[in-house]
Amino acid sequence: MCATCGCGKPKASHKKTIKVAGEKHTIKQKPSGEVIVDHAGKKGKYDKINLTKKAGAKTIKQGVKATKDWHKKNG
Numbered sequence: 001m002c003a004t005c006g007c008g009k010p011k012a013s014h015k016k017t018i019k020v021a022g023e024k025h026t027i028k029q030k031p032s033g034e035v036i037v038d039h040a041g042k043k044g045k046y047d048k049i050n051l052t053k054k055a056g057a058k059t060i061k062q063g064v065k066a067t068k069d070w071h072k073k074n075g
Contacts, residue, residue: 016060020068020071024040025067026038029060034050034052035050035052035058035059035060035063036048037051037063
């Protein structure tokens, strides 16, 4: 059972897709606990950013907030 929300799914299956600044962002949590945002960068290449290291996110919910806040500040 998932320690994050008690849903019964494996931790690796947790992800949330949001649309910010006109781009699709997928926030995932690895089994190791790291929160990663995956989004389309330039020329269709996907860019992965570790939100645990960059923003201190420990949950997907914190990762969503960090992604939205970053886009508010940086346009």
